[in-house]
Amino acid sequence: MASSVQPVVAKTNGGPAPKAAVSAGVMQAVGKTAQTGVQRPAVSAGMGMDSQAVRAAMVRKLQAQGLAHPAVLAALGAVERHRFVDSALANQAYEDTSLPIGLGQTISKPNVVARMLELMCEGRTEKLGRVLEIGTGCGYQAALLSHLSREVYSIERLRGLHERARENLRRFRLSNLHLLFGDGMVGYAQGAPYAAIIAAAGGNAIPQAWIDQLAVGGRLVAPAMTESGHQNLVVIDKTVTGVVRTVFEAVLFVPLKSGVE
Template sequence: MPAPPLRTLTTSSSPPAVRPRPGFPARLEPSASGPRTSPPALTRGQPAAPLARPSTPSGVGMDSQAVRAAMVRKIEAQGVSHAGVLAALRAVERHRFVDTALANQAYEDTSLPIGLGQTISKPGVVGRMIELLCQGRHDKLGRVLEIGTGCGYQAAVLSHVAREVYSIERLKGLHEKARENLRPFRLSNLHLLFGDGMLGYARGAPYAGIIAAAGGNDIPAAWIDQLAVGGRLVAPAVTSVGRQNLVVVEKTATGVVRTELEAVLFVPLKSGIA
């Protein structure tokens, strides 16, 4: 039987004032200042746990668990130790998110081009950032927002460590590519959105975690507003010394705590859709 469609949603250019969790199917109101649009309804897929495995493309011998296990051992040697994160990295077949010509590099710890000037992050960086998101927790996270779906790989990994994932992409071409990449996996807890990630997605807030795959001059205020008390935000951002570093923001009842970590290199965070 054909796989049911992934949830997909087009966001408006300005978030609505009310923040309750949306029901499904959902319909967004158009922006008061922008053109009226008719976004498609959200559709619910069928649950599949663990990830359903689609048939391997001809000529690609990357479906062996041993190949992914070797990659994860290297990531573990780099310091990632969270059991849930390591299990998710072992479960998700990274070669299915890159072009077939690059599949033989899929399990190397390297970023790869995915089109439109964007890249799939190094698996070691994906593991590091998701571990920071999960730090101090051994059960699943609640609702998580991902800024920058890209090809969909990190969203698939997140779907294993969170009960619900919203992933937003500003580039229509990549949004559609992620839909196609993720469709065979039937991830019922993953929602793909097309819209401006700098605005976040207020209708799904508050979030237990927010993670970004692009770095700007600072962390957008909308993301911090949409973070739940007790939640964590992990994103690259330009620091006071003028370089891009990994930044963790923890939201407490009395304010936010910001921690700057190692230097990183991500594609620039941009506003709008294209």
């Protein structure tokens, strides 16, 4: 990326959107678009105060499945998942199921999100430093990451979803969360090195750019194709002597794509 032009970062603190700027044709300004192709979410009238009890029940079910990291449990209990789906689906928000969010994308099942976050935080008792999320989607995982990290950069290649995430997250005023519109395949070098990188889409391989932007001692969690020919959760730990790759269970994520739309 050209260093002479700085990309625009939109903080989710309710402030005005920045004006147009472009960095090497990848990161683009975040402005309001009249046509996004994605419905704006509405809060279900049936949730409100009751959502806390429903979230607590969801967390208990995840614990019964083996989730144990205290910080991940606390984040899942704090973030209102129904705020990130359309009102017609709000009553399903705390079920262990993926839900459509528009443009052919989904919000992942709570147990998959929890599993990836626990792998990311494994062995750590304090908040992570700077984290990069590839694939903002509707913004739910980004909100969870803001509870687990000191600073989060989240990048989305689909403008409609990027705009939706901005709208969903504005109410939470998360000053440590920065939303980017750009090509996640190249990561975000300006924020590197990262203590952790997490991806919500799976490709044939882990992009080298992500590994390059990971700090020594950092961890990357992403779905990827493995030698078995299936998509699995893959964890990459970066050490002073190289990288250690560990393959976990099979998963099914949307394809990792380059470019922006």
